[in-house]
Every structure is written in structure tokens, then in C-alpha cells.
Amino acid sequence: MLRIHFTAEDLLGVRFADGPAPLLELGLAVAMLQRRDGGPGFARRRRTLSTSGARAALAPLRQLVPPTGAGPLFLDPPSEDLDQGLEAVRSSTTALVHRELTRVTTKGGLPATTLLRHLADQDQDAWQYLERAMRTAYPDLVGTVWPRLRTGFETDLAWRARIQREHGLRGMLVGLHPGSRWRGSVLEIPADREVDVRPGGAGLVLMPSAQWTGGPLAGPYPLGTLLVYQAVTPLTLLPEPGPGPGPNGGPQDDPIAALLGRTRAAVLRLAGREPTTSQLAAELGISLASASEHARALRRAGLVTTVRSGRAVHHSRTGLGHRLLSP
Known part of the structure; x- marks a missing residue:
């Protein structure tokens, strides 16, 4: 368990880094x-x-x-x-x-x-x-991959800002990693070892990384304690940099497709109906293996969940997935 012991000064000093390092x-x-x-x-x-x-x-x-x-x-x-x-x-x-x-x-x-x-x-x-x-x-x-790392960083900042507006600073911080919780003024984050961090009034600097899939990492930083965590949109979901599609439509016309890719954006939208993997494949005209891989990638990003029912596997959007699609 990673425990971050906040003082009132630390909470006032929570901020994001200027960009990926x-x-x-x-x-x-x-x-x-x-x-x-x-x-x-x-x-x-x-x-x-x-x-x-x-x-x-x-x-x-x-x-x-x-x-x-x-x-x-x-x-x-x-x-x-x-x-x-x-x-x-x-x-x-x-x-x-x-x-x-x-x-x-x-x-x-x-x-x-x-x-x-x-x-x-x-x-x-x-x-x-x-x-x-x-x-x-x-x-x-x-x-x-630097352009994609920066895109992931900026996407995460935009998402966290929205969460903070709706749920406050404590709600935003507890949402940085699944399973996190508050115990008084201590933020507990699941980790494979016992670590206690005390910023001591210097605050917390948040650094999302689009390529990191491990648990949050905390350490001293010149302006406070640095907390590195997995960005809401990982590198695997970010499209390769390059020219967009032609005038007939595609990612340039759809911001979600520009972020996730056309097929994964379509999978995320269909997940509102809780389809099976076979239904995804048939609806999108792709193979079962491809449908399963796209669903797996979205699941790693916290955008869909997967539940087995007998021999079928159903995919549904998470709250994060719903919010990403909301206008």
C-alpha cells in the first residue's frame, strides 16, 4: 500500500507537472x-x-x-x-x-x-x-513516441480537470488509481509494497504517463513530492502521429476516433448495448481475435468491463467510458 499523508498545505499545493519529462x-x-x-x-x-x-x-x-x-x-x-x-x-x-x-x-x-x-x-x-x-x-x-506521450498527458489533464470540477480535489485524487481510498487525510493507493510518503507541506506534483501500466510511483521532487501514474488514455490507445484521413470521414470528423482509433471508438460506442465478442465482430466486420483485442485494450484503459456468461463474453462501458462519450 502506498500511503500519502496530506497536510492542509499539501492539499493546497496539489498541481500537475508542466508536461511529460x-x-x-x-x-x-x-x-x-x-x-x-x-x-x-x-x-x-x-x-x-x-x-x-x-x-x-x-x-x-x-x-x-x-x-x-x-x-x-x-x-x-x-x-x-x-x-x-x-x-x-x-x-x-x-x-x-x-x-x-x-x-x-x-x-x-x-x-x-x-x-x-x-x-x-x-x-x-x-x-x-x-x-x-x-x-x-x-x-x-x-x-x-514523444508526440503521443504529450497527447496522453494533455488528455489526462483535461479529464482530471473535469473530475475535479464535479467531485472536488479529493474525488479527483482518489480516482488516479483503481482501488484508492481516503482514510482521514491519508490517501491509500494499492501497491505491492508498503510505502509512506509525507510531502511535509510542499505539496504533490502529478505526472501522468501514457506508457506506464504499473502502480503509481512517488518520490522527492524539487517543488514537492512527485506522483507518477498511468494516464487515462494509454499509449496503446493513442493513434500514431501522421496525416488524418481524407474528406470522406474518419478521425478528423470524430474526436473520440481521433483519440482511440476508429475501430476502438466504435467498440466503445457498441459497448453501451453490452454486446458479446461475436456480436462486436459481426457488427464491425472484423475477426473475433481482433474484436477481443480491441475490447482488451479498452478494458486496460478502464473504459469497458468484461463479464463472462456461460460461453459468451459480454462487454459494457464503465462510468469512465460513458463520460468520455458524453458531449
Whole structure:
């Protein structure tokens, strides 16, 4: 369980980050490549990396970032671009490096490799090797999907603003992750380990990520505690950047289709009738496997739920799915 202990000053200081952070997204991508819940999008990225120089660059980064995403804090400082972030990494204090490497090897389950020992000893060759790895991996892991990461970030902010208008700040915060709840002034978020976070009056900075599928991650931030969580629209549901369809219709005419893709938008609309997978396939003229995959992707995004009734599987819209379609 992740517990965030709020003071009145912390609640007044809740705010969103200005945008996705380049090195933070790089670390999350490294973690996602080690997980199996990223869907077909990350499966394709693994195949692409197998023939690129970025695959070799992943080796040192995997030594620092576990599948949980909780890598050392000096590896992903907040920054506006890659160069600024790498400069901050190079400027990490010896005390911070020692503390964070100790944490990821004792609590994070990472082995104390030769690279980590050399980084702790401030070996310049090791730090240059790490910087080269980050520069090499960044274009494939983050640069190619940056427009989609920013779209996911902005979509999530718009959705959270609507929730906050209707349900207040406490309602918005409890909706950041399924199963969260308030106990007095403590926000409890389901997690696989016990963590207590006390912003201490500095507030909470919210950072949605369109590629992260794990539980929320919390850590110190220059302007308060940073909370990273899965954006309401994950990367797998965001269309690839590129020219829109022609004048005969399509995503340019339908904002939901532009967000989810035409077929998934159609599945979401049909889910209001609680169709089976076979009915979805017949209605849309697609295969059963394709209908099942689209429904699965929408379910991962929290837009539909799936219930088995005998041999049939019925799909229905969630409250979030209904609200996304409402004008």
C-alpha cells in the first residue's frame, strides 16, 4: 500500500507537472520493456530494438531500472529536454548517488553490479558509459513516441480537470488509481509494497504517463513530492502521429476516433448495448481475435468491463467510458 499523508498545505499545493519529462519517460520505457503488461505496442518495440543500437544501450539501463520503475532518483531528474536532463544527471551529488544505489540494491532487488559500484565511486568512465547509453536509447524509446506521450498527458489533464470540477480535489485524487481510498487525510493507493510518503507541506506534483501500466510511483521532487501514474488514455490507445484521413470521414470528423482509433471508438460506442465478442465482430466486420483485442485494450484503459456468461463474453462501458462519450 502506498500511503500519502496530506497536510492542509499539501492539499493546497496539489498541481500537475508542466508536461511529460524526457528522462522520466526513458526510465519508464526501460521498465516497461522488462514487463509483460505493455500490450502489442511494447511487443513491437522489443522487436524493433532487437535490430538497433538501442538494444545494446539497454544493458546498462536495465542494471539501474527494475520492472517496477523505481530506479535511482538521480537517473530521471525533471527537465525540459534531453540535454538539460543529462546535465542534471552528471551533476548528481556523491551522497545522492550512494543513497539511491543503496536503495535500489537493498530494497529494489537489483544486483550490485560492477557498473553500479563504479558509478558509486564516481568513476568517470562509468558515468560517460551511462550517458552514452541514455543518449543512444532515448530516440527509439522516447523520441519516436514523444508526440503521443504529450497527447496522453494533455488528455489526462483535461479529464482530471473535469473530475475535479464535479467531485472536488479529493474525488479527483482518489480516482488516479483503481482501488484508492481516503482514510482521514491519508490517501491509500494499492501497491505491492508498503510505502509512506509525507510531502511535509510542499505539496504533490502529478505526472501522468501514457506508457506506464504499473502502480503509481512517488518520490522527492524539487517543488514537492512527485506522483507518477498511468494516464487515462494509454499509449496503446493513442493513434500514431501522421496525416488524418481524407474528406470522406474518419478521425478528423470524430474526436473520440481521433483519440482511440476508429475501430476502438466504435467498440466503445457498441459497448453501451453490452454486446458479446461475436456480436462486436459481426457488427464491425472484423475477426473475433481482433474484436477481443480491441475490447482488451479498452478494458486496460478502464473504459469497458468484461463479464463472462456461460460461453459468451459480454462487454459494457464503465462510468469512465460513458463520460468520455458524453458531449
